[in-house]
Amino acid sequence: MHGPANGPFYAIYYPMLAAIGVPANLVAIIILSRGRCGLSQCITYYPVAIAVTDFLVMVTAVILNRIGGIYFRYSVLSTTPGCAVSTVLVYATRDGSVWLTVAFTLDRYVAICCQRLKARYCTEKTALLVIGLVCTLSYVKNIPFYFTYQPLYILDGVPWFCDIMSSYYSLPTWQAYDWLDHILTPFLPFLLILILNALTVKHILVASRARRRLRSAENHGDAEMANRKRSIVLLFTISLSFLLLWVTYVGHFLYVRITGEAYFTGLDFNDPHFMLQETTNMLQLLSSCNNTFIYAVSQTKFRNELKKVLLFPFSIFTSCFKLHGIV
Template identity: 55%
Template sequence: MHAPPTGLSYTIYYTALAVIAVPGEQFRALKTPSVDLPECAKRTANLVTVGILSRGKCGLSRCITLYLVSMSVTDFLVIVTAVIINRICRIYFPGSFLDITPVCSFTNAFTSAARLTSVWLTVTFTFDRFVAISCQKLKANYCTEKTATVVIGTVCAIGCLINIPWYFVHEPIYVIDGIPWYCRLREIRHTSPAWITFVWFDRIATPCVPFLLILLLNALTVRQILVASRARKRLRAESNVENQNDAEMESRRKSIILLFAISWSFILLWMAYVVQFLYVRIASNYKIQNNDPIFILREAGNMLQLLSSCTNTFIYTAIQSKFRAEFNKLARYPFTMFSKLISKSRN
C-alpha cells in the first residue's frame, strides 16, 4: 500500500523539506514588474534557483545554465509530488481526493518520471562537462545551447514514457459508492516475469547505471585535468609566468568543484536507497513491517534521496560567488522595498 509513514519525526522532516525546497513569498521580487527578469523567470517565481539562473548573471555559459535550470525544475517536481502530495497531504489530510485510486496512481507514476528525469539530467550534465574538459574536438559541436535543449527534451520525454506502466500496477483497497479508494500494488507486481524484469530495469536505470556513469566520467575528467595541469605548468615555467594567476585553470577548477559537488551529493544521498533495494530483491523480503530494520532503512533511503532534490541550491550558493550575490540580492529585496515604503510614507 502506498501510504506515508506516520510519526512526529516523519511529519517534521517532510514539512521542513518542503519549506526549504519550495521557497515562497519572501522571494516575491522575482515576479515584481520593476525587476528586470526574463519571462521564463517570471513564470517560475516560486523557484528561486530557476529564477536566478535564468537571469544569466551567474557567469555560466548558456549550455550549463540550461542543464542546471532543468535539474532544478525536475527536482522541484519531485518535491511537489513525492513530498507535498504523496506525503504531507496524506499525513495532514487522510482520506482526501488524493487517495482516490486513479489520482494516487497518477501521482506515483509522475513522481517516478520526475525522479528518473532528475537523475539522468545529472548524468547528462556530468557528460557535458566531461566533453567540455576532455574532448576539445567534440566540444564545439556538443557543448552548445541547441544540443543541451535537444538532450534535455529527449531525457524528459523518455522519462515520462518509461514510467507509464507504473500507473497500471495499482489497484484499489476499497470501492465505496462506485469510487475506488487508496492504492496498493497488484500481486502481479511480484509474480509476473514481465513486471519483475521491468522493476529491475527501473532500479538499474535509476540510479545504479547513473552511479557507474558518474563515477566513470568523473574519473576520466580528473585524469584529463591532471594531465592538462601538468602540461600547462611546464609551459608556464618555460615562459617564466608561473607566478601569475592562470585564469583558465582557475575557471576549470571552479567548474570541476561544481561538477563534483553535484555528482557526489547525488551518489551519497542515493546510497541507502540502492542498498535497501538490493537487499530486498536478493533476500526476497517484500513484506516489511513498521519498526523492522529494513523498514527503517527503506524510509531512511527515501528521505535521503528526496533530500537530494533540494541540495543543488545550497551547492550553487556555496560554490558560485555570482549565484550567491544574486541570491543575497533577492533575499534583501523585500527589506529594501519595505524601507523605501517607510521612507515614502514619512515624506
C-alpha cells in the same frame, strides 16, 4: 514511494523539507536563469533544468504524496487512481532530476576532455535538445507503473490507496520492467557519473602537470579557465551529493532482491522494513532539496546574487519609506 508515511517524525520531516526545498529551488531557478553566475549559457541550462525538476519533485513527491498522505489521508489523492497517477508523476520527476544530473556530467566531460567534440556538442541547442529528450523519456518510461497497483481496500465502492499487485513480483514481464527501472535509476546513472567524473579528474590532473611544466602558462589565468574551474567545482559537488544521498536507495533495492522480500505497502509504520524503506525515500527526496545550498557554498557569484534576492524585499520597503519621506 510505496505508501504514505505516518508518525510524528515523518509528520514533521516532510513539511520542513517542503518549506525549505520549494523556495530554495525557486530561488535557484530565478538566480540561474538570470545568467549572472559566471557560467556560460550552455552550462546554465542544466542547473536550471535540474532545479525545475527538483521543484517538481518537491511538489509531487513531498507535498502531494507524503504530506498529502499524512494530513489529508482520505483525499482524492488517496484513492487508487489518484495514488497511481501521483506515483507516476513522482517517479517521472525523480528520473528527470537524476538523468539531467547525468546529462550535465556528460556535458562537462565533453567540454573538458573531448576538445574536438566540444564545439559540436557543448552548445545551447544541444543542451535544450538533451533536456527536452530526458524529460519526455522520464514520463514515458514510468507510465506502466500506473497499471501495477490495485486497491488496498474498497469502501462504499471507492478504491482506496495503492497496493502493488502480486503479479508484479511473479510475471516475467513485470520483473523485467522492475529490473529495467532500477538499472535506469539509479544504477546506470551511478555508473556513468562515477566513470565520467573519474575520467574528468584524470584529464584535469594530466593537464595540471603539463601546465606546471610550462611556467609561462601559470600567468595566464584567462576568463575561460576561471569559467571552467567554476563548472568543475559545481559538477563535482552535485555529483558527490547525488551519490551519497542515493546510495541507501541502491542498498535497499539489493536487500529486497537478495532476501526476496517485497516492498512494504502495509500500514504498520513501526515495522523495521518500512523504516528502512522510508529512510531511503527521505534521503532520496533530500537530494532534490540541497542543490541550491551547493551552489551557495561552491559559487561565489551565486552567493552574491542570492544576497541580492534575499535583500530585495527590504530594498523595496526602504525605497517606499524614502519616497514618502519616512526615512
